[in-house]
Amino acid sequence: MDKNSLLQMLSQVRKGKITPEEASQRILELPYQDIGHTKLDMMREMRVGYPEVIYCEGKTLNQLQEIFGKLLEGDGNILGTRATEEMYRSIARLSKEIVYYPVSRLLTLKRQPIMYSETSVAIVTAGTSDLPVAEEAEKTLDFYGNKVKMITDVGVAGIHRLFSVLPVIREARVVIVVAGMEGALASVVGGLVEKPVIAVPTSVGYGASFQGLAALLSMLNTCASGVGVVNIDNGFGAGYLASTINKL
Amino acid sequence: MDKNSLLQMLSQVRKGKITPEEASQRILELPYQDIGHTKLDMMREMRVGYPEVIYCEGKTLNQLQEIFGKLLEGDGNILGTRATEEMYRSIARLSKEIVYYPVSRLLTLKRQPIMYSETSVAIVTAGTSDLPVAEEAEKTLDFYGNKVKMITDVGVAGIHRLFSVLPVIREARVVIVVAGMEGALASVVGGLVEKPVIAVPTSVGYGASFQGLAALLSMLNTCASGVGVVNIDNGFGAGYLASTINKL
Amino acid sequence: MDKNSLLQMLSQVRKGKITPEEASQRILELPYQDIGHTKLDMMREMRVGYPEVIYCEGKTLNQLQEIFGKLLEGDGNILGTRATEEMYRSIARLSKEIVYYPVSRLLTLKRQPIMYSETSVAIVTAGTSDLPVAEEAEKTLDFYGNKVKMITDVGVAGIHRLFSVLPVIREARVVIVVAGMEGALASVVGGLVEKPVIAVPTSVGYGASFQGLAALLSMLNTCASGVGVVNIDNGFGAGYLASTINKL
Amino acid sequence: MDKNSLLQMLSQVRKGKITPEEASQRILELPYQDIGHTKLDMMREMRVGYPEVIYCEGKTLNQLQEIFGKLLEGDGNILGTRATEEMYRSIARLSKEIVYYPVSRLLTLKRQPIMYSETSVAIVTAGTSDLPVAEEAEKTLDFYGNKVKMITDVGVAGIHRLFSVLPVIREARVVIVVAGMEGALASVVGGLVEKPVIAVPTSVGYGASFQGLAALLSMLNTCASGVGVVNIDNGFGAGYLASTINKL
Amino acid sequence: MDKNSLLQMLSQVRKGKITPEEASQRILELPYQDIGHTKLDMMREMRVGYPEVIYCEGKTLNQLQEIFGKLLEGDGNILGTRATEEMYRSIARLSKEIVYYPVSRLLTLKRQPIMYSETSVAIVTAGTSDLPVAEEAEKTLDFYGNKVKMITDVGVAGIHRLFSVLPVIREARVVIVVAGMEGALASVVGGLVEKPVIAVPTSVGYGASFQGLAALLSMLNTCASGVGVVNIDNGFGAGYLASTINKL
Amino acid sequence: MDKNSLLQMLSQVRKGKITPEEASQRILELPYQDIGHTKLDMMREMRVGYPEVIYCEGKTLNQLQEIFGKLLEGDGNILGTRATEEMYRSIARLSKEIVYYPVSRLLTLKRQPIMYSETSVAIVTAGTSDLPVAEEAEKTLDFYGNKVKMITDVGVAGIHRLFSVLPVIREARVVIVVAGMEGALASVVGGLVEKPVIAVPTSVGYGASFQGLAALLSMLNTCASGVGVVNIDNGFGAGYLASTINKL
Amino acid sequence: MDKNSLLQMLSQVRKGKITPEEASQRILELPYQDIGHTKLDMMREMRVGYPEVIYCEGKTLNQLQEIFGKLLEGDGNILGTRATEEMYRSIARLSKEIVYYPVSRLLTLKRQPIMYSETSVAIVTAGTSDLPVAEEAEKTLDFYGNKVKMITDVGVAGIHRLFSVLPVIREARVVIVVAGMEGALASVVGGLVEKPVIAVPTSVGYGASFQGLAALLSMLNTCASGVGVVNIDNGFGAGYLASTINKL
């Protein structure tokens, strides 16, 4: 409920068409669907321009079925993250249009046409093993109507690979860097492009990588300016943030 | 053995009905049942008003059977926490009245009527994935005779969901906030209600959540006053503490 | 602005005494005083029953003077935490009634009579070195109208000291345990009393105490039920929480 | 040296005006000024649109004088970060136009007119103690030609303060959230605005804040989508990133 | 080779019975059996009074068979730690006398009579779940000829259980305390007995116990004097150390 | 109050010489002197054989004067740890017999003759910089009547230094190893002697020593059997524990 | 493309045989094979003297098949690290010459004769459980043409085992020390040999070894000079570094 509807409603209060009690209730009442275990934010797309995303991890199959069942009553697009194959199979019964990406563990249902922006987002990965996270960012960006250029396996150990693709990277409006191990690629790219850079540390590595902590700390301490960092393995978050920037 | 019984017993010593040796022994002797691997605190309910709770994790099936077997000789209510399904099946042979909650992994046996308090405790969860911990708190509160209001999925990313349920939360005498990820809900609720707030960080999340550490630190550093924190995923502890407060 | 005033104001909208625009503005307008760097929550006492507390650390002398200057225009009681002696001297020029506690680094200004509760809160410390934190809790409790019983230096290394004061502790409605080093006192007290226990880890110790981390982890993992934990050295938070419980 | 100049130079090679040896050298030679301890990137402004920034911490007074002396030979604008008052006094002898901000410890020298963008960046702080970091972001944004709206002291413990300023925040193109302690403000703001949000954890707090670690982890694990995080206390980095986004 | 044998051998050198080259070789040659992957310290019992112990974890079945096969050629007693059931079955083929303790995962082979000391070691556990670690200490102590008194489940949450067994604990010459969660039992016992206390933190617990870190830090920071700590879950190490003390 | 005195007192109750009330009070009353901020355990020497030790850190000069003033009323020996020079000067006014060791920051007052044990304790340090901690152990051992052999600067980087002093070390009944940096000396000594070894990690080092954490973890994970570890820099604790072992 | 080829090509530009556009493209073009998910650095052997190594972990079977398929088109030697048995079976179909080492999880394909250096590298392990990491180093060194001497199970708990093999160790040009638990062997060896020492911490251990952290910190803080450390369990990295040194 934005300021305009508030004004409108209060005018109706003045005219006596709505009682103060009722208005008071409406002001305190907020727009979501309560299905017991979950409150579905059906008006989120209207409010912030993005439909609600379902974080599947930790939810039971039953809960997911009820959530998707409810969302399927509407006609919006739906995005689910961190879904297992078993979750997909359980949900897939509800609609044949749901697509599952086993590498990035995303679920999408596209019922409304997606309007693509003119400008693009570049996703740059350090290694092949970072691809699941990169794909999560890529599919998220696509879902929100962004063109994506994916550039893989250009980690700094062979930095000449990066330089040959720099022109492609520089054409993008926003750059996402996905890297595990020491995550140095974020600093190198950050120093080479003048665009906003979003760094995604991944848990690729072993030993003192401590499940991505090394890459995370590395990216937070980057000597390059203009780099924002998201959680370890959070390809979705990087894609979402890149989309809000790309769509400005 | 409280001060009164001590006085009483010492009076009997004076009267010569009990020898000093015997009295000395009784004072040093303390009220529990020793079954080898475990000392069952049979008089705990009398002493602190709460029956002993069995922490099942790390105990063998044999040990659990002996513990519950002993407790079943009495007629008190019994609560078991962090029990696997296999543990339940093993114990269930001893008594058909034992109930198992697979989501929260609690075992209960209610043989005495539960006297419910007038006032209630509110449990507020940030997301659907926090439900197992919230249910552990809920069933614990119920076991100890508290009325509970469960409010789920009102995390701060869609804060309007929280505001519409605030009146319900404010009716409670104590509020438990259950949240993973960044655990911000505890601070927001703590700033909105004037009641004692108990915050339970959960291990919901990934990457830099470090199995609940992020939510734990967040809750400990809350800028809201009047928030006490329990261990990560410790729904039982939150329920127990809330019960001691609610019953004051 | 609570629900009643909202109803009242909306009635005036109905009667045409307030325009919808004006009402809309008032609803969105919230009760604080903006003095540039700080937003003073002048109506906090009305809203949650406790006046706003000034966290002094990290504020400049100028900012503190402006904040206290503004608050002194009202006639409420004022509490400042983590204030240095220099801060006190700077503020003291504004009012001679401001009292400074150099050990706990609290500032208080009491202009309204404090109504004391019947029941009391016990503060139990493990060692003499924990006194600054304990005093912070004590003066906070006093400021909010709670009677306090302070029991010092009963750490578990000489546990007989604790047992002799147990009757005094058990008379209280809420118990605060303040301990550094390994913080074991919280568990021992938590196992002996049936009241809500608030544990405050302190940074007393050295080496692997890691500035209070050892005591903090110890208290969070307590084997006693019914213990809530606040931040390291957070005597104020413990006092505030104890007060909300004691006043129920 | 971009692709165009390379083409141009190679044309001159073809025409025999430049020897292959010379061209080869130029290609390998890169544009900076070497003053012994430091390589000044004089062409950075041309290359990425931003003049080089001097990170003053850890440099000796002598080194800083040589660096600024060299930069003063040009006519560009200069920004220095994390400078002590002593550093400022040492540099100030070289030019009276250098301005020092003691709270945020920035040095600026503006010799070229700054072209301001139409759109603005909002900086939102949780508390008054976060102001030094917020000012670092503010002055950085101003230096790079961005309009800034500073909104202070709207931490989540009194969330009504935030709601009253939401319209102002929503007018901005990018939002920077500066918060210490538990850093929950980033999640709440991230859930309320549809713009890119940059979160800056600060070291404000004590105990288990571990010098800003709690706020950092909290922001990385935010349940709100579209939030990028920079290093603890890194107001400059947040300002720089916001500028690259705002200028798109 | 102790000083006496060295003198003896050098006398034989003087007498010309051993060439200097041979003597030089012998001095550099040290007493162990090399079986490729492992160097078996066959003379360890002679040198330090304790036979070598086989740390089974991380060794292949083949390696273990070769190690035990070699040791079985001698006639000493053998102790294996952290052995899986599969390892046992693989070794058991070599000798029917090998005994396996599935709870503590120890292997023992006793071929020489064990001479028991007069004095005893007490093992005190906080909970039933600490039993595997306690049994590891118990069987180790037995293997080295110490009498053991095992006292289980006397954690501080019900401290009266501890007091009733204090006389038994005080009869021991050395006391081992085994505790997980917050490990407070070590401090309480350390304050009550005047004997050397060895504390063993266990990984019993969850959440902020961080696999035993909480108990470990707690024990290292104990306010009781005279407590030595071994690694998390290291029942063997505690038993070994207790044995060296008990046998003095 | 031991069992004998309890029996005696109860006999007097039987004879009517003590009222039950009085006896009840005495049983609950425990032997210490309460001087407000501190409870002095005057009978500790009688109970556990060691006089109470004053941990000076974190206590005010006033508190220390009152504590030592009270203790000086008795005639026992006194030990103070972690005392600053300023603390010493403040206490020194009370008695000229108090001795201060500025390197180890100990205070001692010896009024009773010290009975030395026959056997000795060896203290072995890795480097010269570990001497303050080693001296704390040495003076503590001396205070409790143990003969000490101090062997300094035999760190493993030049392991031949250690071998030449091995015979001296082996004469001792207990060995304390004091080492910072990587703390490897504890493992090497532990493998060479058959006596109980107490390892004291020190904060000597820099960078990834993390104030002694590296040495602490190293010692806890020692591959040598029979090593107990105390807190970082805790020379007193090591000395105390060694004394309880040496005096067996 | 080295400086010579650049000069050559530029000469052809001068002669008009190559257009500037084409030359410009070639300079920016860099030598690798792009197979979509991976960029194969086919000229790496020419550039730095070592063929590219395939880090198998985190790659899908499909990706590995495509990578090895591409590499098999050439005739160089191939090394794959951290490969599972399943990966091996999938790759093995492509060429029968691929060898798999299940203990160290290496894959090798040797098609070119390996030229062995005169000098050797010694690998010293603390325990039998460190063998998988040691073998990874050994096979890597062999692959790159180094002679290796493997000395196993000479941990410091029985330091005499180390001394008897010292002459063998001292014959090597470079020494690799592989140790878990407290990793003390690196310091002892570092103090005994005058050659470069490379330390590899392993995750062998439990409890406070924290998956190799203890050994890592220990090695980084070694009191011996001349020790370089690689990641936990990184036998490949140690072998590679040793090879670059041995081949100097």
Next chain:
Amino acid sequence: MDKNSLLQMLSQVRKGKITPEEASQRILELPYQDIGHTKLDMMREMRVGYPEVIYCEGKTLNQLQEIFGKLLEGDGNILGTRATEEMYRSIARLSKEIVYYPVSRLLTLKRQPIMYSETSVAIVTAGTSDLPVAEEAEKTLDFYGNKVKMITDVGVAGIHRLFSVLPVIREARVVIVVAGMEGALASVVGGLVEKPVIAVPTSVGYGASFQGLAALLSMLNTCASGVGVVNIDNGFGAGYLASTINKL
């Protein structure tokens, strides 16, 4: 005492010129000078080719004077690390030839001519603030007779600076990379040169650099092969290791 001298001495035993007792003593006796608090390894230069280095931190002025006084009795070169200006002034009285480097805090006394190797070591720093650590490595290398090429301020944020100096770096036999913040320079250099690379993380940075931890983890997890890491800020260790490699 090497094998030859042992043989020689044993021959003299055979001839009766040395008694077995005396020989036995000499074998056990090892070559150092004991000055109480410190054991000076006077024959270290003979044994491992490098004179002993004095780690000054944590030593008293008195101890340092005695150590240097003793060393000055010989005629070797001396190196002291981590010395304060005050330490230098105290030592300088003993010999006018002692040189102090205030930036790197090294002390050197060169009395023997230094024989320089033909080959050189390159030191590459990321920023100007890393110079103190780089100078420590540089002066150490010089002290041990290595030619050094120092290349400063080529951090990856402006990677073109690095490429222009690559030929200089590639001429060296060993490369030391000194970098703070995210330490990415080590990976980039490691990928560009085929020589052994030694990485030194520095404590340059703030916030989540955690005093150099970020750079340390980054370097340990480098995706480039052939990189060995030393402790944070350990310029001496890097120089020493580089020297042992360069002198091979």
